Amino acid sequence: MGTNGKRKKEPAGKPRKAPDELKDNLIKVRVTDDQKRLFTDTADAEGLDVSSWLRQVGIRAAKMVGDRKGGDK
8 A cells, every 4th residue: 555545556558578578679671562561461360560470480580590500599
């Protein structure tokens, strides 16, 4: 309880992420209209926004390349 005898309100929304979990870096990629539409349609079909879908696909691809090169990413 707060100092005035009332319950403290929990902040609305999601809890804050730990600093190492924050996604605050941006990567700008130029794409054609057709490529953007392909990414958007595919992400929608997967139930994701484009950013989340591209992040998942990019991480998966980078790990596959790393595995082929003997890396441990």
